[in-house]
Amino acid sequence: MTGVHEIISLPVGAQPPRARTRSDAGELSLDGRWRFAWSPTALSGKDPADPGDTWDEIQVPAHWQLCGYGAPAYTNLRYPFPIDPPYVPEANPTGEYRRIVRRPPGWDGGRVLLRFDGVDSWFEVWLNGSLVGRGSGSRLTVEFDVTELLTGGDDLLAVRVHQWSFASYVEDQDQWWLSGIFRSVALLHRPAGGIDDVHIVADYDQHTGDGLLRVEARSREPVTVELTELGVRGVAGETIRVASVEPWSAELPRLYRILVATGAETISADIGFRTVRVDGGRLLLNGAPLVFRGVNRHDFDARSGRALTRDVLERDVILMKRHNVNAVRTSHYPPDPYFLELCDRYGLYVMVECDIETQGFSLVDWRGNPSDDPAWGEVYLDRMRRMVERDKNSTSVVMWSLGNEAGWGVNLAANARWTAERDPSRPIHYEPDVECEAVDVYSRMYPTFDELDAIGRHDEAALADPARDGRRRGLPMLMCEYAHAMGNGPGGLADYEAIVDAYPRLAGGFVWEWIDHGLAGDGPDGRRAYRYGGDFGEPVHDGSFVIDGLLFPDRTPSPGLAELAAVIAPVRMRLDGDQLSVRNRWSFSTTEDVGFRWLLVLDGEVVDAGLLDPIVVGPRSECRVALPPAVRRAERDTPAGGELWLTITAATGSARPGIDAGHVLARTQQRRRAAAPPTAAELLPPAPEARPTTVDQRFDHLARPTALGPFAVAQVGLDVWRAPTENDRCPGLGEQVSLETRWRAAGFDRLVDRTVEVRLGDGSVRRVARYGSPGLDSGFDVDYHWTARDDRLRLDVVIERRGEWRLPLPRLGVVLALRCAEPGATELEWLGLGPGESYPDSRSANWYGRHRMTVRDAQVPYVVPQENGNRSDVRRLRLTVPEGGLRIEGVQPFEVAVRPWSTEQLERAQHAAELAEAGLLWVHLAAGVTGLGSASCGPPVRSSGRYRAARVRLGFDFVPEAG
Template identity: 40%
Template sequence: MTNNRNNDWENHKLLHRNRMEARSCFIPYADADSALTHERGGSDRFMLLNGHWDFHYAPSPAAAPERFYAEENVTEAEGWSRIPVPGHWQLCGYGRPHYTDLYYPFPVQPPYVPAENPTGSYRRRFYVPADWIGDRITLNFQGVDSAFHVWVNGSPVGYSQGSRMTSEFDITPYVKEGYNLLAVRVYQWSDGSYLEDQDMWWLSGIFRDVYLLRQPQLHIADFFCTTEFDADYRDARLHIAIAVKSGEAPSRQAAVRVQLLDASGREAAAGSFSVPTLAPGETYTVRETLAVESPKRWSAETPNLYDLLLTLADSEGSPLEVVPWRVGFRQVEIKEGRLLVNGAPVTLRGVNRHDHHPDTGRAVTLDTMREDVVMMKRFNINAVRTAHYPNDPRFYELCDKYGLYVMEEADLETHGFELIGDANRLSDDPAWQEAYVDRIERMVMRDKNHPSVIMWSLGNESGFGCNHEAMAAWCRGYDKTRPVHYEGDKEAKACDVYSTMYSSHEKCIAFGETESGKPHIVCEYAHAMGNGPGGLKEYWDIFNKYERMPGGFVWEWIDHGLRQFTPDGREYYAYGGDFGDEPNNGNFVIDGLVFPDRTPSPGLYELKKIMEPVEAEALDPSAGKVRIRNRYDVLTLDHLRLVWNVTVAGEVAQSGQLELPPVAPGETADVQIPVRPVRNAGEAWCNLSFVTKSDTLWAGHGHEVAWAQFALPQAAVAPRTARVCSPVRHWTEGARLYVESLDSLAVFDKRRGMLLEWHYAGMQLVRSGPEMTVWRAPIDNDMYAVQDMRKNYLDRMTHDVQQCSWSLSDEGKLVISSRFRFAPPVYDWGFDCEYRYTIDGSGKLSLELCGGPQGSVPKALPRLGLQMEIASSFDRVKWSGRGPGETYPDSKESGRFGVYQATVDALYTPYVYPQENGNRSDCRWVSFTDLMGAGFVVAGQPQLHFSAHRYSAQDLERAKHATDLRKRDAITVHLDYMQNGLGSASCGPAQLPQYELRPHDFRFRVDLLPFNDNARSPVFL
């Protein structure tokens, strides 16, 4: 085979050869009973061809084996192996994965691609039973990247391209009874690759299901069902168009029976419609409407489904085939700038989702898809944007069943043309119109019958032009029941909604206040890359306030890490550049709310809390008076139960349960919780948990969907007895100052006034520090700000001690004062600061750090606080504050106040790309003890943030993967006065001003006290 530039895969006018017209993705059955199982394996007319196929990899089409598809050449020749289908050849050792966000990884010369175009040749045999012969047999590929030719028994069947879309071929003329040979040649690059420049790995091969369908010669070729409610959204009509097609011979008269069954199997509507005699290859479309009284409505909150059975019967009434479908009665409308489903405004609590698995790439199993859907439901997510291509067809079945709104997006992105300064190059070129329209047409035709799909999207980041207008016109002309979306249509010229990406909070407020008949959707916001995103609460304050802002979709659901192992067997996740793939966009592909293994990140817990469907406001906490608000779109609150308790110093003192009234969506109700006065010492909280009363498809009864907390006032308590004390002794030896009280010995550098060591009862508690720091290991959302931070040498700040003194106070406490300048090299700005230690007879060390900026200081600091090293044995951590997970100033709503405990290792958040992590916010105290309970406690005045790691900030900063980290023999503890917010500036907006840590005058105090958990409570102040 030679590359003479007349190749099928380099002709944007040739989209296929002999591919069947796009149609709904359905499975035919022999009878109604088997059809009602909705299981592919329950149909004798379905044959799955997945498995291990013969495979040959070549660097180009010219180097691929010739006539490999011929029967006489089917031998185990040199260079052939076995490869899983579905799968990607790069993940099986052929070629290498390549990640780019927007770069085309080949020279841009559309429609041409490199002659060195990696090519995979596939072969497998399949068996056709005798009773299949004479029927119509089709071959279905659900996904092949990026273009391919097909042969059966040595005969050319056809060609197709469009990686994430179905390609179906009629192979009836080519098959025979018994064993048949299927051969497929796949090309890594094609002219279609210019339309598939999505932010993800470039991976090739047959990566979705391949199967055969058997249908009678007279068969149901396609159908389209839509639902329409009356003006009161009470009764409905089911509109259905059924295309019946004849085979090679004229057909006899037949009929189509339509049955609609409810969840109990009761017939809700039915009809029988005749089909006339058809000429060979002729199609007849039955168009009918069935009236349905008071159907249960489908929504993401109430995913009620009906079984639709389409039975094609011959003139004697015997069934030729039965096609089942699950119908949901729902109506999507846009009125007065609002997005409505069944007449009710809906809010899209959405995420962008790619198909991804860390071991198999975009080859994703049904179990993995179900895991995604179930997790989304459990985390209060109700919508998915299929970024940026149609997902596996079975994903939509899950969304129908479990209840998720879907914005389905066409397999279209030409992002790389932005780099050459011509974003509209293909989108506004009429020569590419057919290729564009093909992508929306095949998507709509495949998935048109899914109730979960409430909106069509024309693609992503492809500029805008006449081809998008043609796509929208085709879409709207075929399906008038759903709105059309495309973010690149800035003026909503062709689309029914406005859409933007990563709009700031200020811009979202402006959008909300703009009068328009079209809603505004933020199709990507809150970039969930690494530690973050921050600012979610403020986004949802806006979405909840403005009717024209019906929510949006967080970018994105999952980190696209690929599982790899070091030579010594340690696991890590690879990203761009790890395979020698150049050019690449590094770890920008690691930007999800769940880690590659689908472990939820702290960001997902924060999102769940922010988007929870029940809000509670304390009217009178001490009297238990609470106002609850229903944030559901459809459900009333009586499907939930309120479980409450009162905790004092972390211990449950009171508890109970309440039934909730049927509060309507958007409405409020006041609830009385029977709390009693709290008279114990310690912080008291009233904790409310709203849980499911019964089992659901996605969670068992008792699953928490929302929660709230209120501080309770307490009655006065008697003062604690005084602690045991001893006189404070101090002396100097050389450059050291020793201070002893009770069983505590503190060693200071007498020139600098800084703590060098701290011992208690013969144990060394502190190895070094506390010492002022403003640096943290950069997070992904510092991507651009970190350049300024390094330019200002915030990672190289030094202490210049100007004065140190100590003296005994009148109360017998030793006070050590050290004045110093904290400043970077190169520049003339800095902080004038003071450490002030006070040591009393109980062994308590109180450290006050105060200071203020001088000169032209930088705009923001990563953190402001203290860093110290403690012995590695003190790895049992207990704290009073927000928890149990990590929290930061603009991402802490998910942190409940309480008393928590964990090991140092458990405090660590394993981001794929190591960075600052594990902070706990708003803490009153934290203790560090060994296995026997001995250690020390730190109290903040009034509070503190803390983190503890077996790595230093510098270790985290230098590491590129988790396997680069080596645990130290000491624990690095940060006791922070303030942390900078997170924001989402890796792609979205930076921290909001109120979360920015700007240099300012500060005063911060921590009290450290030796402590044994077996002897007394750490609440010592």
């Protein structure tokens, strides 16, 4: 039997969509505690006239699955029910909501509207037992007129929400399936003679510096327009030229307060003058190139799902600004409307996306896809209209997106035609329109580097239709999704940015995605754990594919976000001898308010510093300046010996929206003096001590030292394997087999060793070992040579591949397991790149210096444990515990990772909270490591980031230090 929620239909009883406004008319929030009852099926058995006095209470807004009713489920593209549109299972969880409302005094006359900003997925509304209407479109506002149903006393508001409905087929959006009233609910007073809708268009003429203002209003009364700051007074319906306005951009988000009024109502709006257009194959804002250095953002919080507070929304915007992000794609639906207010105010370009995705139909070859079924046409157009009408006055919205991964068809084409006619001021985007039939920009997801380069050169693969091919080649191109940030990664951000920089056609892109969707829970020992697909027992799920953000679930920035911030920095600097090149990548701002500072760093310690004279570079310009004499004097005065580096930082001179004064935008470094190269004697194993030494007191029967400083030695061995990253586990574009699969096939995860030879001498021991894997004849030959001299032990290692294979290695070096009472509390200090982790294709965020933290703090808490915490170009390493310290000095720069757990523990754990310290400190010293890539959904590690050495020689001095 067909339920009403399975009938393809528009919202019933809904008001025409209109702009979100800030009005002096009355508004009563209905957020708070509601009565609630839950049913596992659509037949809840509840009467809309039942006030629910004995029911539970639930917070609105919220998802009921996060309040103890039912359970969350995650899928990427698979529908968690049979594909049989528009029908859904009878097992259809349903929530019944009840609340008493009272019409506020002073609301006599006019109308009263009931507004829902977000209900997932389909709902019915009653007032005092009478049906008000029905709604769908989970992330879209719907309003109902309840004027005639309000009594002036206590009125019973009843809402029934079904988790599954016909609408679920067009909301398959790679996120948790969560239900309920999750955005705000309010009563609105619409006074007689008020303004039912307003459309504000504020264009900017870059040739004259003038603004063009036009306000269209829907009202029965005359409507006036006032912009006091600019001396503008007029009426709705006329176009007003406003002289000498300051244009709006994400760099300089200048807003003006405009008042639109009748005698009964005043609407205020903060508007910016700006013009977006496609011209000459480029995307332009106010006549200047518009390049998105953006992110894809779902509404998400680890505890509340998509029910976000204003504080959380503002925190996201501020974090974006502080990490040089200038754009947001609201994947894959319109956001909470307050988010757009914040983007207007702080300065972010926004691509608002329609609440449409049907990717699950791709698994059945797009059969029955609603996008190409005329029966769904009105539903599609209604969703587009509700988005455009609500957000049409948002200055930050510079592009409309028809939706995401919904295939192609007549309904999307119709949406594009309607949008182009309704709002010609903004370009239209839709990535699956690969032939650019209805869009204004060419869009790609996860292009390879070669593909992106070809598109930048207008040399992409041709379309069959020459006319369409010619049109597409003339359009700007953007990446609506790229650099999949799942787990440790993404690698290759700098390579992407270099290609975008090289070609005017390329308008940048949006990294996937902003935040890990890990739902908070309790792990072992009461530690917080974050859960992903399958953790709630759901039979259909897509595992950890929802853990793919630049922020961890608690909104802590990941190393990937730090890398992105460095790569997309608005100021770029390069040192060349005594010349500093400064490139201003802003389109509208000069560097007048940027302060440049120099620091001389000797072996990681700042020995001198100062300010550079102001360097003023115009937008999209570059200049070269000579380093001041003070730098060269300081360099001459620095004592000889050691490694000398010059660091230049660029920082904000004064506060900007979301950014404090003194915030470092960018830095560059140059090695001014190399450390003295190791002597031949240092490169070779040192001779044994002249004095007699009892060998067995220093080394065990396996030729390992028994102690290094305050640490007893539990293990010394070859280090090749790493706990696979999420990117290691996937083949990536253009490859058939993942790195993890290839590495396991080569046996890197199960190497066993055999001692070939042990030689003992006074103060030295040498062990030659052969490593291989069961069933394979390839492996490694390793020569360990320990020598005692003075106050230190020296380890020289030669590692040589054995066998015919060219496979890149996860890493290549040695690992030591040191006994330690509290490994995570060990103080870690190193001279090299830091402070964050670094890999061959992800190191732009780090700089050479001396860095300090605990071993525990050096771990990166990826929700799914995996390889992490590597530090590159390290010269010295110090480990300190209360009993003393151990200094490790490399004969050559090396890679290091120090962990309170083993690689095997890291690999076995499914959640970070499962990792437990076990009295061992694991020190990984490597000649090289393989990079990260973004193969989880994109290209794999480039060849330049794959470590392939066939033979390496490493040398380390281990020096005990007193406590």
